[in-house]
Amino acid sequence: MGLALEPGVINEVEAQLGFSRPEEVTGDHEDRGLKRATTRPLDSEFTQQFEYRSCKVRDWSAPGEAALNLQKMGFESIDLAGIEKLQTLLSQIREAGEIGLQEARHLRRRLTGAVFPLAGGKCLKLLNIAPEGLIMRKGGPNGLKIDPDLKMTGMNGHDVALAVHGDQDVRGTPLKQIMRGFAPRLFRHQTPDGANNFSPLVLVNMWIPLQQITRPLTLMDRSTLNAREHQLRYALPTDSFLDRSEDMSVNDSWTFLHDDAQQWYFHSHMTHDQAYVFDTLGEPHGSFILPGEDIAEHYYLELQRMCNQLRLGESAKPRVITARDLPSTSTAPLRRAIETMAGLCSSVPLENQGQPAVEVWLTRASEAMDSVVRKSIEMRVVALVLPNVWPFNRGLVS
Numbered sequence: 154m155g156l157a158l159e160p161g162v163i164n165e166v167e168a169q170l171g172f173s174r175p176e177e178v179t180g181d182h183e184d185r186g187l188k189r190a191t192t193r194p195l196d197s198e199f200t201q202q203f204e205y206r207s208c209k210v211r212d213w214s215a216p217g218e219a220a221l222n223l224q225k226m227g228f229e230s231i232d233l234a235g236i237e238k239l240q241t242l243l244s245q246i247r248e249a250g251e252i253g254l255q256e257a258r259h260l261r262r263r264l265t266g267a268v269f270p271l272a273g274g275k276c277l278k279l280l281n282i283a284p285e286g287l288i289m290r291k292g293g294p295n296g297l298k299i300d301p302d303l304k305m306t307g308m309n310g311h312d313v314a315l316a317v318h319g320d321q322d323v324r325g326t327p328l329k330q331i332m333r334g335f336a337p338r339l340f341r342h343q344t345p346d347g348a349n350n351f352s353p354l355v356l357v358n359m360w361i362p363l364q365q366i367t368r369p370l371t372l373m374d375r376s377t378l379n380a381r382e383h384q385l386r387y388a389l390p391t392d393s394f395l396d397r398s399e400d401m402s403v404n405d406s407w408t409f410l411h412d413d414a415q416q417w418y419f420h421s422h423m424t425h426d427q428a429y430v431f432d433t434l435g436e437p438h439g440s441f442i443l444p445g446e447d448i449a450e451h452y453y454l455e456l457q458r459m460c461n462q463l464r465l466g467e468s469a470k471p472r473v474i475t476a477r478d479l480p481s482t483s484t485a486p487l488r489r490a491i492e493t494m495a496g497l498c499s500s501v502p503l504e505n506q507g508q509p510a511v512e513v514w515l516t517r518a519s520e521a522m523d524s525v526v527r528k529s530i531e532m533r534v535v536a537l538v539l540p541n542v543w544p545f546n547r548g549l550v551s
C-alpha cells in the first residue's frame with residue numbers, strides 16, 4: 154500500500170483550529186466594555202463566522218512537557234482508572250455509541266462526591282453534576298458525518314465542536330437566571346471584565362474521551378490568552394436541542410480570535426481511564442482534525458462500500474487504492490488504525506472463501522471503522538478546589 158507507517162514520538166502537530174473572523178466582531182450592547190461576535194443561525198455556513206488558522210498543538214503527554222494545572226492553565230487531567238465500575242460503564246457506552254437515562258444516572262452516582270488529586274497540592278471534590286450539559290459527542294474522521302440522519306437530542310446526536318469556544322459566561326444566561334446573579338461572587342472565575350480568585354467553588358467541565366484517535370480535543374493554556382483583546386461574547390441559540398423558557402433561549406458563551414501567542418495542547422492517545430477537567434467559565438477549547446485524517450476517511454469509506462456489497466451478497470471488489478504517505482507528524486494511534494484499515498481493504502474475502510470468512514471480515518471491518526470515530530462524554534460539575542490534605546481530601550481516588 155506504500156504507507157509510511159513508522160510510529161514515533163511526536164511532540165506537536167500543525168493543525169487548523171476554528172476561530173471567530175475579525176470582521177464578525179461587534180461592540181457589546183451591554184455596558185461591560187467587551188467585544189462580541191455576531192450570532193448567526195446554527196445552520197449557517199461555518200466559514201461565514203469562523204476562519205481556520207494554523208496552530209501548533211503540543212502533545213502534553215510527550216516526554217519533557219510540563220504538568221497541567223487547572224488553576225494556572227485552565228485545564229488539567231484526572232485519573233479515572235481506579236474507579237472500576239465507572240470504567241466498565243464507560244466501555245459499555247462506547248460500544249453502544251449512545252448514552253441512555255440509566256447510564257447517565259449511573260455516571261452521576263459513580264462520580265458525585267469523588268475527590269481527585271490536582272497539581273500544586275490541591276484536590277478537586279465533585280459536589281454536583283448539573284442536570285443539563287451531560288452529552289455524548291460523535292464525529293467521523295476528517296469531519297465525515299457518519300450518521301447524517303441522526304437527530305440531536307439533549308444527550309445524544311451531538312457532533313464534535315468545530316470552533317474554539319468557552320462554554321459559559323459567568324454573568325450570562327442561563328447562569329444569571331439560575332443563580333439570580335450571584336454566580337460571579339460564588340464561583341472562582343477569570344472573565345475579561347473581572348475575576349474571582351478567592352472562591353474554592355468552581356464550575357468545571359468533565360470531559361471523558363471514549364475514543365479519540367481522530368478529532369482530539371485541544372485546550373489553550375489560558376495564561377497565554379489576552380482576554381480583553383481576543384475573548385468575545387457569543388450568544389449561542391439553544392432552542393433546537395434544549396427545552397427552555399423564552400428568557401433562556403440562548404447560552405451566553407465565548408468565542409475567540411486567533412493570536413500567535415496562544416499555546417494549545419492535546420493528548421495523542423488518551424482513553425477513558427483519564428478525563429479532562431477544565432473551567433466551564435471561559436477555558437478555550439475545541440476539536441481539530443489531525444494530519445492524516447483524510448486518509449482515515451478514505452479507507453473508512455472504502456470499507457463501508459465493501460461491507461455494503463458483501464451484505465448484499467455481491468463480491469466486494471477492492472478498488473485500486475492509490476498509495477498515500479501519511480504526514481510525518483501524524484500520531485502513532487492514527488497510523489496504526491490506518492494500517493489496519495488498509496490491510497482489510499486488501500484482504501477482502503473472495504467468493505470461493507465462503508460465508509464464515511465473510512462474517513469474520515465484516516466484524517473486523519466494522520471494528521476498524523468504529524475505531525476512527527471520535528466519541529466523548531462531557532458534563533458540567535460544581536466542585537471544590539481544596540488543599541490535598543486530610544480531612545479535605547477524604548474519599549480521594551487513588
Ligand SMILES: [Fe+2]
Pocket residue numbers: 314318319320438
Ligand atoms: Fe464546549
